[in-house]
Amino acid sequence: MTVDSCILAIDQGTTSSRAIVFSPFSDIVSVSQQEFQQHYPADGWVEHDPEDIWNSTLSVCKKALAQAKAKGAHVAAIGITNQRETTIIWDKETGQPIYNGIVWQDRRTANSCRSLRDSGLEKSVSERTGLLLDPYFSATKIKWILDNVEGAKARAASGKLAFGTVDSFLIWRLTGGTIHATDVTNASRTNLYNIHDMRWDDELLKLFGIPKAILPEVKQCNDDYGHTQVALLGESIPILGVAGDQQAAAIGQCCFEKGNIKSTYGTGCFVLLNTGAQAVQSNNKLLSTIAYTINDTTHYALEGSIFIAGAAVQWLRDGIQVIERAADTQRLAKQLDYNHGVYMVPAFAGLGAPYWQPHARGAIYGLTRASDARHLARAALEAVCYQTSDLLHAMQQDGVKPTALRVDGGMVANDWACQFLSDILNISVQRPRVMETTALGAAYLAGLQAGIYASTDALCHHNSVESTFTASLDETTRRSLLSGWQRAVSSTLDFAK
Ligand SMILES: Nc1ncnc2c1ncn2[C@@H]1O[C@H](COP(=O)(O)OP(=O)(O)O)[C@@H](O)[C@H]1O
């Protein structure tokens, strides 16, 4: 095979870094993935070592490129997509981070968010950014690092430090410290970016006490982000596309029309609804965010964010070790004909949309002496589906009623979970041929900028629906399951008070 015009997509996720080379026809030419260590230094704290992020990313890129080359493929461009909100601050001269990356799941700034909320500031923040005052977003994480690392505040004010989400950090490293940039979607997750005026917001910078000098330049999703240094990947490749991973998944699922909706099941679960050229302010605690800016056209999205999805399965595997592999959950869940009244509320990182309770803790209800790994596996998978139902319910209250849901992410390899999702939502669930839609979205962006694809219209026939799951649960059972879930959530919220 000789294929020119292939694209390397870097997907830097919460638990692993992945590099995938796509052919111009969206076929996977090569792939390499590496998990890296999670750090939990205190209750509710989650950190990544930025060097782990960098080394795993570089290593998977080299492997995927080498495999692609051996198959005769030539990579013309790079697209980057990344776990969003995770906050890294580094020294511009040395390129060294001054603290670990504070991960999006980290709750250490819950109290500072609460005091800002108590001062009545949430409305103004929300009107400008589309977000809420929650530790999820980058602003209070940046402030925490500046306040807690000795000398950081002064160095930040004098322009010696750089802040970035993971995309910025990787771009900085890949280009040898020459480009300090991010894209609009990542900027829109910081709580510092005005999504209507499309600029860093001076009022918000003042409110959070963050100097403008540390912020990256904000570019479109398809744009010129510089070239990789030859010494790193053996050649200089242009970086031509960037988007936060959830927005990239929406792009990979071709959600370019107002009303298109997708849900991605990785570490967390994120439902994004394209709302077109207008940002829609939710009345039901959903986020309003930038879906993309492509060729000077911006679309907005309504987003529901669930912090723990596949991570609950990971907890069963690595935390309490009742399963060996994530895929075991399917075999175990199938062995029960119903859930036997066991519900898991996986609030390991607080509860996100639509509850926004950073102090919530995980809980399992309904255990008996007969409960075992099957009940836990089933409860973990069911919980992800119930949470999606909560999000779609909130969207419905905001006036949107989807009739089908496009799904993707590591977890949707689980057929049982996809079927239960369809049953609980009572709509059809569509799984695409290429399940790596996040990486595919980044590749599409770079391909658009490189001229490999003429327009977004040209992309839409690439990733067809591979499986459709159709709802088959009777209404009484569905309502009874949802009511059990609601009781479990209420108890969890009560316990958090
Ligand atoms: N067959 C499966 N059944 C259930 N969960 C799965 C399965 N395969 C992977 N997962 C879960 O999916 C997640 C990995 O998905 P991925 O999209 O790679 O996540 P991320 O990008 O957040 O690192 C893990 O949390 C894992 O537990």
Ligand SMILES: O=P(O)(O)OC[C@H](O)CO
């Ligand atoms: O790493 P993921 O795929 O779970 O995505 C994390 C999100 O971007 C957090 O907002």
